[in-house]
Amino acid sequence: xxxxxxxxxxxxxxxxxxxxxxxxxxxxxxxxxxxxxxxxxxxxxxxxxxxxxxxxxxxxxxxxxxxxxxxxxxxxxxxxxxxxxxxxxxxxxxxxxxxxxxxxxxxxxxxxxxxxxxxxxxxxxxxxxxxxxxxxxxxxxxxxxxxxxxxxxxxxxxxxxxxxxxxxxxxxxxxxxxxxxxxxxxxxxxxxxxxxxxxxxxxxxxxxxxxxxxxxxxxxxxxxxxxxxxxxxxxxxxxxxxxxxxxxxxxxxxxxxxxxxxxxxxxxxxxxxxxxxxxxxxxxxxxxxxxxxxxxxxxxxxxxxxxxxxxxxxxxxxxxxxxxxxxxxxxxxxxxxxxxxxxxxxxxxxxxxxxxxxxxxxxxxxxxxxxxxxxxxxxxxxxxxxxxxxxxxxxxxxxxxxxxxxxxxxxxxx
Numbered sequence: 472x473x474x475x476x477x478x479x480x481x482x483x484x485x486x487x488x489x490x491x492x493x494x495x496x497x498x499x500x501x502x503x504x505x506x507x508x509x510x511x512x513x514x515x516x517x518x519x520x521x522x523x524x525x526x527x528x529x530x531x532x533x534x535x536x537x538x539x540x541x542x543x544x545x546x547x548x549x550x551x552x553x554x555x556x557x558x559x560x561x562x563x564x565x566x567x568x569x570x571x572x573x574x575x576x577x578x579x580x581x582x583x584x585x586x587x588x589x590x591x592x593x594x595x596x597x598x599x600x601x602x603x604x605x606x607x608x609x610x611x612x613x614x615x616x617x618x619x620x621x622x623x624x625x626x627x628x629x630x631x632x633x634x635x636x637x638x639x640x641x642x643x644x645x646x647x648x649x650x651x652x653x654x655x656x657x658x659x660x661x662x663x664x665x666x667x668x669x670x671x672x673x674x675x676x677x678x679x680x681x682x683x684x685x686x687x688x689x690x691x692x693x694x695x696x697x698x699x700x701x702x703x704x705x706x707x708x709x710x711x712x713x714x715x716x717x718x719x720x721x722x723x724x725x726x727x728x729x730x731x732x733x734x735x736x737x738x739x740x741x742x743x744x745x746x747x748x749x750x751x752x753x754x755x756x757x758x759x760x761x762x763x764x765x766x767x768x769x770x771x772x773x774x775x776x777x778x779x780x781x782x783x784x785x786x787x788x789x790x791x792x793x794x795x796x797x798x799x800x801x802x803x804x805x806x807x808x809x810x811x812x813x814x815x816x817x818x819x820x821x822x823x824x825x826x827x828x829x830x831x832x833x834x835x836x837x838x839x840x841x842x843x844x845x846x847x848x849x850x851x852x853x854x855x856x857x858x859x860x861x862x863x864x865x866x867x868x869x870x871x872x873x874x875x876x877x878x879x880x881x882x883x884x885x
Contacts, residue, residue: 482616487664488607494660495600496623498558501650501657503631505565505589507733508639508646511726512572513582514715520845522579523712524837529583530590531830537594538823542684544595545815550603553595554661560592562654568647590830598818605806605814615748617802621795622744628737636730684816687809694808696867697760697801698821700859702828704764705794707855708771709832716845722780735784736791743792747799757873760800761860766793768856775849 482488506526513522544553567585571577600620608616638645688695710717711733718729770790777783801821809817832852839848864871 482608482612482619485608488604488616490660490664491600491603491607492619492623494554494558494657494664495620496627497653497657497660498561498596499624499627500631500634501561501565501627501653502589502593503628503733504635504638504646504653505568505650507632507635507726507730508643509568509582509586510712510715511636511639511729512577512643513579514719517579519841520713520716521837521841523715524834524841525579525583526586527712527830527833527837529586530593531827531834533587533591534594534830535823535827537591538819541595541598541822542816542819545599545602545819546812547815550599550606551661551664553599554603555658557592557596557599558654558658558661561589561596562651562658564589564592565647565650565654569644569651572642572644572647594822598815598822601802601805601818601821602814610807613806614751614799614803617806618744618748618751618799620802621798622741622748624798625737625740625744625791625795629734629741632730632733633727634730636726636728639726683813684820687813687817688820691808692867692869693873694804694817696863696870697804698824700760700764700863700867700870701797701801702824703859704767704856705825705828706832706835707852707859708768708849709829709852710771710774710836710849711829712833712836713840713845713849716840717783721778721845722783724780728780731780731784732787735787736794739788739790739792740795740798743795744799747796755874756800756804757871760797761863761871763793763796764856764860766790767797768853768860771853771856772850775846775853 483492510523510526513526564585567588568577568582571581571585604616604620605613634649635646638649688698714729714732718724718726718732722728722732724731767790770786770793773786774783774790777786805817805821806814836848836852839851842848
């Protein structure tokens with residue numbers, strides 16, 4: 472079982488991690504504000520659930536196209552420089568939205584193009600944020616640092632949508648302008664951060680090195696099973712793209728209600744992440760993972776059937792708490808089972824899997840909603856999670872047996 476860290480030990484005792492955490496929280500805050508404004512603005516322009524699904528596709532395409540490049544960049548170049556460049560690029564996307572809104576040329580095609588630009592920057596940012604953690608804190612604090620990383624993500628996801636929804640009452644330009652300022656603050660935090668020198672990949676670029684992350688994940692059945700389970704569950708049960716539909720047409724609210732829906736999963740996730748940071752998992756990791764994925768699917772079903780705002784928010788909060796446990800398990804396993812010189816490529820593969828689930832899941836939800844309605848689209852997806860769990864019990868027995876986060880890979884890999 473995983474031993475809890477000493478009570479006095481905290482990732483925040485390390486200045487570099489504290490700055491990193493601040494940079495991450497303002498970055499995710501900006502992104503969540505941006506997506507609330509983009510989603511509402513696009514749905515106002517077109518009234519189409521399918522068009523909302525295309526927003527996810529616009530973020531997915533650059534992530535897939537850049538996967539191999541991202542892994543090598545993260546493994547070979549300074550993490551601080553990568554993160555600063557990413558946040559400047561995201562701010563540039565928000566600036567384009569400000570100009571397009573003010574000048575009247577922001578149509579759906581322009582929105583998709585700008586969203587793709589932001590998606591390209593995030594394709595580099597997220598794997599770098601994950602890969603840098605072991606260089607900021609001692610190994611024993613990696614699970615706690617990962618839990619706090621998840622807390623930063625979810626705290627931004629709580630405040631960002633609510634703030635974005637409130638600022639949208641002043642117009643979309645107010646949201647985009649605020650996001651620009653926050654990304655600049657985040658870049659300044661990263662600039663002030665100092666990290667320990669870590670071993671980097673320095674060999675020549677080859678097909679073998681390009682696909683090294685995929686080969687490593689394929690050989691480690693625990694990592695493969697963990698990230699593939701998350702991909703399938705979120706692909707099926709993801710409903711975020713349809714929140715504007717649920718907010719306006721089913722729950723009869725406005726932009727403020729949309730902000731609450733987008734924030735609700737993060738409320739549960741923050742509570743769970745803070746708990747995990749103070750009290751690491753002491754139950755078998757494999758069993759915990761299967762349990763929280765089942766809760767994730769059940770909460771999705773409840774949300775799909777709800778016509779009451781409070782019940783919908785409660786279901787989403789439970790969903791977020793379950794997902795937070797899954798995220799901490801997945802990220803911790805990746806960091807603790809992967810050699811330092813390969814973390815960028817393996818994190819990039821993880822990003823591809825999670826991006827597939829998030830962005831293609833949004834597209835799936837939008838396309839199904841356009842064909843059969845929003846409620847059936849979400850209901851079918853939530854029920855599908857239980858089918859995935861049944862398959863995983865037989866496909867990945869190694870995952871079911873793993874007991875602790877720092878348990879080494881089985882040898883040999885087969």
